[in-house]
Each structure stands twice: as C-alpha cells, then as structure tokens.
Amino acid sequence: MEEGRAERRRRTEAPSCTQGGARRAGIMTDVHRRFLQLLMTHGVLEERGVRRLQKHCYRVHGRTAAVEELEDFINNINSVLESLYIEIKKGATEDDGRPVYALVNLATTPVSKMASDFAENELDLFRKALELIIDSETGFASSTNILNLVDQLKGKKMRKKEAEQVLQKFVQNKWLIEKEGEFTLHSRAILEMEQYIRETYPDAVKTCNICHGLLIQGQSCETCGIRMHLPCVAKYFQSAPEPRCPHCNDYWPHEIPEVFNPDKEREAGTSKANKKPSRSRQH
Amino acid sequence: LRGKANPKRGVLWDPRAAREGPERLVPAQTTAPEEEESPSSPSPHFKDAPQSSPATGTPGSPKVPGEVCSTNQCRRSPIEEKVALLVYYLLYKYQVKEPITKADMLRNVIQIYKNHFHEILRKASEHLELVFGLDLKEMDPNRNTYVLINKLEQSCDARVNDNGGVPKTGLLMTVLGVIFTKGNRATEEEVWEVLNMMGLYDGIKNFIYGDPKKLITKDWVKEKYLEYRQVPNSDPPHYEFLWGPRAYAETSKMKVLEFVAKTHDTVPTAFPGWYEEALRDEEERARARVLAKASTAAMASARAKAIASSFSSPK
Numbered sequence: 001m002e003e004g005r006a007e008r009r010r011r012t013e014a015p016s017c018t019q020g021g022a023r024r025a026g027i028m029t030d031v032h033r034r035f036l037q038l039l040m041t042h043g044v045l046e047e048r049g050v051r052r053l054q055k056h057c058y059r060v061h062g063r064t065a066a067v068e069e070l071e072d073f074i075n076n077i078n079s080v081l082e083s084l085y086i087e088i089k090k091g092a093t094e095d096d097g098r099p100v101y102a103l104v105n106l107a108t109t110p111v112s113k114m115a116s117d118f119a120e121n122e123l124d125l126f127r128k129a130l131e132l133i134i135d136s137e138t139g140f141a142s143s144t145n146i147l148n149l150v151d152q153l154k155g156k157k158m159r160k161k162e163a164e165q166v167l168q169k170f171v172q173n174k175w176l177i178e179k180e181g182e183f184t185l186h187s188r189a190i191l192e193m194e195q196y197i198r199e200t201y202p203d204a205v206k207t208c209n210i211c212h213g214l215l216i217q218g219q220s221c222e223t224c225g226i227r228m229h230l231p232c233v234a235k236y237f238q239s240a241p242e243p244r245c246p247h248c249n250d251y252w253p254h255e256i257p258e259v260f261n262p263d264k265e266r267e268a269g270t271s272k273a274n275k276k277p278s279r280s281r282q283h
Numbered sequence: 284l285r286g287k288a289n290p291k292r293g294v295l296w297d298p299r300a301a302r303e304g305p306e307r308l309v310p311a312q313t314t315a316p317e318e319e320e321s322p323s324s325p326s327p328h329f330k331d332a333p334q335s336s337p338a339t340g341t342p343g344s345p346k347v348p349g350e351v352c353s354t355n356q357c358r359r360s361p362i363e364e365k366v367a368l369l370v371y372y373l374l375y376k377y378q379v380k381e382p383i384t385k386a387d388m389l390r391n392v393i394q395i396y397k398n399h400f401h402e403i404l405r406k407a408s409e410h411l412e413l414v415f416g417l418d419l420k421e422m423d424p425n426r427n428t429y430v431l432i433n434k435l436e437q438s439c440d441a442r443v444n445d446n447g448g449v450p451k452t453g454l455l456m457t458v459l460g461v462i463f464t465k466g467n468r469a470t471e472e473e474v475w476e477v478l479n480m481m482g483l484y485d486g487i488k489n490f491i492y493g494d495p496k497k498l499i500t501k502d503w504v505k506e507k508y509l510e511y512r513q514v515p516n517s518d519p520p521h522y523e524f525l526w527g528p529r530a531y532a533e534t535s536k537m538k539v540l541e542f543v544a545k546t547h548d549t550v551p552t553a554f555p556g557w558y559e560e561a562l563r564d565e566e567e568r569a570r571a572r573v574l575a576k577a578s579t580a581a582m583a584s585a586r587a588k589a590i591a592s593s594f595s596s597p598k
Binding site: 038042045052061105 | 363367370371374378410413414415416417433434435482537541545548549550551552553562565
C-alpha cells in the first residue's frame with residue numbers, strides 16, 4: 001500500500017520549469033517556509049521528528065489551518081523547490097530502516113555542497129574516508145586507517161590530532177556515523193550523495209539486491225555474494241520460515257532483523273537519539 | 284561554493300531519471316537498476332526524463348554527453364542556473380550568519396555573468412522570499428553588503444541590529460540553551476558540564492574557540508550576550524550564568540529551544556514544559572510588538588495632527 005501511494009505521487013508530479021515553480025509558489029505559506037527553514041538547519045530528520053516539526057510549524061504560523069497530510073505537505077513543497085534543484089528526499093537508515101528526510105541540494109555535487117562548511121583539506125579527508133568506506137567489506141572504515149592517510153591530503157597540512165577533530169565535526173554535522181572507533185556514512189550523506197557516489201565509484205559501489213539502492217552496510221550471501229540492506233532483509237524475509245537467498249536460493253546464514261515498527265517504538269518510549277547498532281555488520 | 288575543493292563542481296544533472304533509494308523496501312518490481320547506465324563524463328549534462336519524478340525507479344533515456352537540455356528542462360537558461368546556485372550560496376551564508384558582499388557573490392557564483400548581477404540577484408531573492416521566507420536586505424549600500432533576515436520572525440520596526448544576530452558559533456546557542464533549560468539560570472558547573480561534552484575545558488585552549496573560559500565569562504559578557512554573576516550569598520563563591528540583554532534582543536526562547544531540540548535530534552514539542560514557556564515568550568513578544576507599533580502609530584498620528592493644526596492655524 002505504500003507502493004500504491006508512491007505510484008500515485010509519481011503520476012501527479014509533473015515536470016516544471018522556473019515559471020511553473022514560481023506560480024506554484026502560491027501554495028507556500030509561512031507554515032511551509034518555517035518547515036523548510038527548520039528542516040534545512042537539521043540536515044536530516046527522522047519521520048517522527050518531521051511530523052512533529054510539521055505540527056510545530058502549524059502551531060507557530062498557521063493555527064487556523066488544517067494540518068495537511070505529511071506526504072502531500074512535502075510533495076507540495078517539493079513542487080515549488082523543483083525549479084531550484086532542491087528536494088525534500090525520503091530515505092531510510094541502513095541499520096534499522098527508520099524513514100528519514102533530508103533537504104537535498106541536487107544541482108551541485110554533494111561534496112561541493114559540503115565545500116561551504118569545510119576547508120579543502122577537510123573535504124579531502126572526507127573523500128578519503130568515503131573511499132575507504134565504499135571499498136570496505138563491512139561499510140565501515142577504521143579511524144586508524146583514515147588517519148593514516150592524513151599525509152596525502154590536499155591543501156593545508158593536517159595533523160592526526162586535528163584530523164580526529166575533523167572526523168568528529170563530520171559526525172556532528174551528520175555526514176558520518178561513528179561506532180566503536182569505526183566510521184560509516186550517515187543516512188544524510190547517502191541521501192545527498194548516492195548519485196555522486198555511483199558516478200564516481202562505479203566499480204567499487206555496492207547495491208542492494210532488493211531495492212537496488214546504494215548499499216554501505218548490509219548482509220551478504222556467502223555463496224553468491226549478493227547483498228541486501230538490513231531493513232530490506234527484514235522486510236523480504238518477514239514471514240519466511242526458512243530464509244533463502246533470493247538469487248542462489250542457498251540458506252541465508254545471518255540473523256534476520258525485525259521490520260521497523262514506529263508504533264512499537266512509541267510504546268516502548270525509547271529515545272531515538274542513540275540508535276543501537278547490534279546487527280549492522282554481518283558479512 | 285568555495286570553488287577549490289571539488290574539481291567536479293559545476294556538474295549538473297537531473298537526478299529524477301533514475302533514483303532508487305533505500306526507501307523502497309519491498310522486493311522490487313522496479314525496472315533495471317541504475318548501474319546499467321554508466322556515466323559518460325563529468326561534463327555538464329541533464330538526463331532526459333520528462334515523466335519521471337524523484338521517487339521513480341525508471342531509468343531515463345541514455346545521457347547525451349554535452350547536451351545541456353532535456354525536454355522538461357529546456358527552458359532553463361544559464362542565468363537560471365546561476366540563480367539556483369546563488370540561492371544555495373545565500374542559504375549557506377544565512378546558516379553561518381555571515382554577511383554577504385557583492386564581491387563574494389561575483390567571485391563565487393556569478394562569475395562570467397557579472398553583467399547580469401542585478402537580474403540574478405533579484406530572482407534569487409524572490410525565490411528566497413517566496414520559498415524560504417528570507418528577506419535579502421542591503422546592509423551597507425556603500426560597501427555592497429547584504430544580509431538575509433528571517434521574515435517569519437521579524438518584529439517589524441523594533442529590531443534594529445539585524446546584521447549580526449546571534450554569532451555563528453553554535454556554542455553560544457548551546458550555552459543559552461543550557462541556561463534556558465535549567466530554568467533561565469545555570470551554574471558555572473552546569474555550563475562546563477555541557478562544554479566538556481563538546482570537548483571544551485576550562486584552561487585548555489581550543490583551536491576553534493580559543494580560551495573557552497574567557498569566551499563565556501568575559502567576551503560574551505562584554506558583548507551583553509551573557510550575564511555572569513556570583514550566586515547571592517554563596518560561600519565559597521559560586522557563579523551562575525543568565526541570558527544577557529543582547530541575547531533577548533537577538534534571539535528568543537523558542538529559537539534556542541529549536542536549537543536544543545535539533546542537537547537532540549528531535550523537535551521542540553518533545554519538551555512540553557520548555558515549549559510552553561517558549562510559546563508564552565513568543566506571545567509576549569508579539570504583544571510587545573503590537574504595543575510598539577501602536578505607540579509608533581500614535582506618535583505618528585500625534586505628529587501629523589500637530590502639523591495639520593499648525594497649518595490650519597497660521598501663526
């Protein structure tokens with residue numbers, strides 16, 4: 001049924017040029033603008049947070065208006081953003097399949113988007129980390145391996161101590177995630193950079209056999225080598241008594257994670273600030 | 284858009300042609316995966332994909348290297364591309380709260396189209412206003428500096444000093460956040476606890492912020508962002524922080540709460556008590572603005588009456 005709504009969304013979205021975008025800007029109210037401003041400062045936000053953000057914006061700027069259904073709300077905003085090559089893009093976290101949204105700037109290569117926030121040597125450090133992550137089996141690059149490349153960076157010379165702090169800056173700005181001294185891509189980076197990554201590293205890049213999206217973390221078949229995102233595994237094998245590889249039919253050897261259930265989370269009242277990465281690295 | 288970092292800057296593409304993100308969690312009834320379209324070269328191009336939309340999985344028709352237009356994009360001129368780039372540049376400057384100079388814009392964005400500077404700037408500011416609710420204002424006509432002001436929070440005439448706002452370091456917002464969430468006053472220990480978590484320590488110079496102790500107890504106090512005072516009757520003396528008058532003027536409890544929420548990866552309504560307080564603060568500010576407007580209007584009308592009466596009764 002999610003598929004059906006997505007289908008409908010696709011059909012109603014029409015291409016536009018700048019004039020159309022400006023015309024459609026008529027639907028933008030302060031509610032939408034505030035939402036955009038706040039989403040922009042977040043960089044990336046989980047669906048639950050996005051819903052609350054939407055309600056907050058109605059509270060502050062549109063008390064009398066009826067709260068629009070989130071999907072329509074976002075589609076309306078996107079129709080206006082189209083002419084600017086910006087989009088509110090939806091994705092999912094790789095470790096547990098939480099839906100996330102990010103305001104993505106499509107017109108420039110995403111690494112150059114970061115270019116405004118970071119110096120040349122810092123960007124090069126990110127690029128090096130990115131390459132290590134993409135080349136790795138697990139989707140993680142160790143801090144040590146990244147720091148060992150510090151001498152090869154373009155721009156001003158950076159010491160390892162500084163590089164550690166820069167890596168932390170990347171984590172704070174939601175480009176990287178750190179787990180136990182190893183780094184992988186944040187869902188924000190994946191949302192913003194998927195295209196760039198596929199085009200820049202076409203041979204090294206891994207994709208999910210189920211959704212065909214870019215894959216950084218996931219599980220792989222030990223026989224034929226195909227890979228799947230953890231949330232894709234969860235969904236695919238959801239009611240399967242005996243999980244088998246969709247490609248070679250061999251027994252699937254890994255633990256099958258649970259499908260992300262937002263309602264269950266709400267009941268448990270878990271704080272989502274620290275997602276626990278129990279099954280993230282199984283290859 | 285510093286221009287030095289990424290050699291591929293300037294590559295434009297239409298991502299709508301073939302984007303299959305991880306959101307599609309069902310066994311794909313999608314069409315062929317994207318790898319089959321190998322990107323040809325880093326030259327500027329658009330994928331030809333008239334019907335596709337961001338969520339779709341259908342690959343577009345093969346890219347034509349060097350071709351700038353696709354059917355739904357053919358009306359986009361180089362000027363319009365520059366408009367989009369200028370919008371991003373201005374948004375970035377807004378987020379880091381740096382003023383923008385004409386020279387910066389010409390060098391980083393406009394470049395060869397400098398004869399169209401005003402047209403590009405005008406269109407960009409229209410987009411910023413319509414879409415993001417941000418106003419581009421000329422700060423200093425002599426030095427060609429501009430600043431983006433958030434229309435959604437503007438208090439009509441009352442706000443005088445919009446060019447600085449709360450400084451770019453999120454650090455000040457963090458400290459204001461600690462003070463607010465501790466009941467509008469925070470002990471020095473409470474503030475250091477938070478700063479320590481960010482890697483800032485009393486007595487240890489940080490390569491971004493310098494001497495943190497000096498920053499929070501002297502510099503920001505002098506700039507009136509913070510108040511630093513001895514807790515009354517404390518022996519041995521303890522110190523506490525409060526918001527300074529400039530913080531009240533340049534930001535608000537709601538804005539600081541938004542910042543705090545963001546650092547916790549959530550939204551203001553997740554903190555009902557503080558949210559209520561922030562809402563009350565917003566209402567008070569709105570009331571104060573109305574009063575200020577009314578008094579300005581009253582003064583204006585009194586002046587007008589005085590002038591009118593001076594005309595009607597010749598001396």
